[in-house]
Amino acid sequence: MIGYILRRIGTSIVVLIGVSIFIFGLLHAIYPSPAIDVLGDRANSALVAAWNKQNGFDDPWFTQYLRYMGNLVRGNLGYSYKLNQGVSALLGEVWARSAWLSGVSLVLSVVIAIPLGVYQAIRRNTFGDYAATGLAFTVYAMPVFFLGLILIQLFALDLHWFSFEGSQSNSLLSIIVDWHAMTLPVVTLTLLTIASFSRYMRSTAMDVMAQDYIKVARAKGLPERLVLLRHLLRNACLPMVTLIGLSIPALLAGNLITETLFNYRGLGLLFYTALGNVDYNVLLAYTLIGAVLTIVGNLVADIALTVADPRIRLA
């Protein structure tokens, strides 16, 4: 098992290097130099060339890549010329807000989707199953922002239960207690994730239900509650681990749009603002962070599955 985990970590590092080269190369090809953004539209070419030379933007791109990675290892993610601040500091200010929003939504969706999927599998082809499937299918086909919009219209504008905007506070503690502002963003992101998770959970639970060990558990007289808890739930949860790892890019995308819609100042909104400003270093840094999160998430999911599932561990 140790050998497998080490090999898996090795692959992840190779993929990580590949991803960083690709992202850096692509962004470099699109935005070779921020000179114009810094010096202004009317800077003449001599000025631009001098600025590029001074800041190392005339080096070959691979040299620039190596320099960027060297700085990155030391915690320096470059400088945002638009916001006049180091990118590391910018990200440091807002990452906790995004982590809170996404983390709470992810935990909620897992906690809701697993029992929902199992319930649908047990009560297959009943009204409850059809209703849940239909709802999940509709939300699954919905753009995040439209879902958020409907929630805003219903619960913020019509019923006045919640705020139509995410919390604007700077302290994480006050964001955590401010459920009035945070409910709608969290619910939007949660519903979106449940819609995709519960479909998988339902079919996995149905596969597990058809297994012989469930029959054995029932045949030996185990109460149905224990059959479900000990045998069905535990086995049906395993593919969930992989699914969570795989859905990180989708979660980040959902986070980006939710934060933009609810004007919640997190990493997603920072990225969105940077898109409009063409703030190269912010775009690069957050895309890299997203890739790292994806790779690490998949790695952790695979290792967790190896540890949890003896069939994989021994294979």
Place this chain on the structure above:
Amino acid sequence: MSQLSAGSLPPLDVTRAPEGGAIGPVQSGWRLAVREFAQNRLAVTGVAILLFFVLFSFVGPIFYHGNYVTSNLLATNQPPEAGFPLGTSNQGYDELALLMKGGQAALEVGFFSAAVAIIIGALYGAISGLVGGFLDAVLMRIVDVFLSIPFLFIVLIVAVRYGASVLSLSLLIGAFSWLVPARLVRGEVLTLRVRDFVAAARVAGASRTRLIARHLLPNALGVVIVNVTFQVADAILYIAALGFLGFGLQWPNQDWGDLLSNGVTYLQDGYWWQVYPVGACIVLVVMACNLIGDALRDSLDVRLRRR
């Protein structure tokens, strides 16, 4: 017992069928799949919805001439009434005409980008699976690399610079969504290439190109077709997201996401006709594609197919 020579038997009398139940004619797998599909009511609904939107977007403008070109400041934000069946936008454009125009872009981008993704993905996967060995390992690591990139971020970054037209957006979305089809086709080819008919073709001297084109890809077509429908659905959601964030198609193209984001500004004024019809269009088209995809998967899945 089956070794009896044909000559010693009397000619078959087809009118006298053997006892023990009716024997149907031999049907091809594809015909079975179509029948299976047609029996699925949800799938037929999906096809009907999609067909409706194709007609609505491409034939509709021939019969309905709404204004979406010149702004009309005397008729902004009009609720649905005689002249404007679905009201007008904040610039006095006719919402129904905008919906039709937006539908064209959504369907075009959806199908173009799915085509791009499938062509790249199928060839890539087929080559990787057929050649195997070191090349396969390298090609699949490259897929891993691409799959680890948060797709929407990259598409947004590129779209800010190169977005704007139906073709460029389709190429962009297609260029970043061939990974799943590549993996699917590779998996399919890995199981197909050890089958007897592929070995027979190889013994008969078929080249690799011929093997891929004549034997592997047609047999992997099932998974590819299923995947196309999901690709179309995803692509439509992607351009809606791009449009909503303000990096979608540029005038004179319209996209549904952009329309929706314009409508949001007026949400609290109660201009529902700028928000809900277009939202419903996106949901319906995407849902139709997903329904068709699910049904196709069921009807093409060999394990479930009735024989």
